[in-house]
Amino acid sequence: MFPFEGAKATEAEARRFYTLFNAQSDLAFITGPGGHGNLRPILPQILAFFAAHLHPDTVYAKNLPPITDPFTQPPNKPGARPAFPPPPPVSLVQVTPTGQLSSSYSNIATVFTLNQARAATITTPHPKTLAALQQAIREVTHAETHPGSKPPLNSPNPGPDADHIRHRLLLHSEQGIDLAVEFFRPTSPGKHPEILVLRDDLDQPDESPARAADLQRFHDLAVEGTAVFVVCPRPSPPGTEETKAPILGPFYLTGLRSQLVGKTLLGMRVDDVLHAIDFAADGYTVDPSKITAEASGNLSLVLLHAAVLDPRLKHITLSNILPSYRSLIATPLPVDAPQNILPGVLRHYDIPDLIRALGARVTVTTP
Secondary structure, eight states: SSHHHHHHHHHHHHHHHHHHHOOOOOOOOOOOOSSOOOOOHHHHHHHHHHHHSSSSSHHHHHHHOOSSSSOOOOOOOOOOOOOOOOOHHHHOOOSSSSHHHHHHHSSSOHHHHHHHHHHTOOOOOOOOOHHHHHHHHHHHOOOOOOOOOOOOOOEEEEEEEESSSSSEEEEEEEEEEEEEEEEEEEEESSSSEEEEEEEEEETTTSSSHHHHHHHHHHHHHHHHHEEEEEEOOSSSSOOOOSSSSSSTTTTTTHHHHHTTTTOOOOHHHHHHHHHHHHHHHHHHSEEEEEEEEETHHHHHHHHHHHHHHTTTTTEEEEEEEEOOOEEEEEEEEESOOGOOOOOTTGGGGOHHHHHOOOOOEEEEEEE
């Protein structure tokens, strides 16, 4: 239905079907100025359609203008705006005491309660082997990268510090996808252990308190002989996503669009992590047998999936991770959940299955 050209194409297709049944008068395509949700200019036409087809009110409907663009300028009056008809009577548009089903009646079904009821009928199989769980992850997340793939290319992103420990790169995860990366390289010779860190704040000023603390810790680790590879999975960096509503978080529309092309945002981020491991393991600085990783919040779920798929991650540390997908269903309005959504996941596995599969390879702090 979006963009607007898609709406027009959909209406044309629908009208062809309606015409086959001589029902074309039952279909109206009402358009007006403004962005999505700007209903005031076209409200009279919408209500006229409802009044005529759903709840006849001949007096009100008869006095409404025809279903046309309400901002068409009247003849011989350039620039004049049309007069809006009076609002409809309450009896026409409010058919419950409050105007809302959920606040007018008890035991009303909502999307939340319907999801809960449906989830109660689903028995999660809990894969018994690592291979079965890995296969389930790929089916659900649509992650495509396999450990040991060809290392991705990279390009410098200017800004190494004075002692050449901190380096900024752009990692070319796949065509058109560049990941913001910071590499804190030890200055001592030889291969070093590495910590892979997932972050989504690489675009923040170095002077911000949380960022400054991170930079100091990573610098100190490098001085002590541990390489630190900080990766911001896609979108990298975040911040330009079209937002639907604050409670849904910035990735609601991004997540929906990924589903339209047979992907999931979480799965694409898993691909980014596996590419980052390929890059680090192929260099001359990192000992590929000593790679660990850490993540927090939404990115901890990305890292958990990646670790089940990639045995090169010897240990991961997760904080503030979602305890289970069933807990997400039990929350009426989970804030910022869309970036974690995996359609159909409970038909295959749940988060505790991933943690159990890793055993001693995972430490969960502050669930």
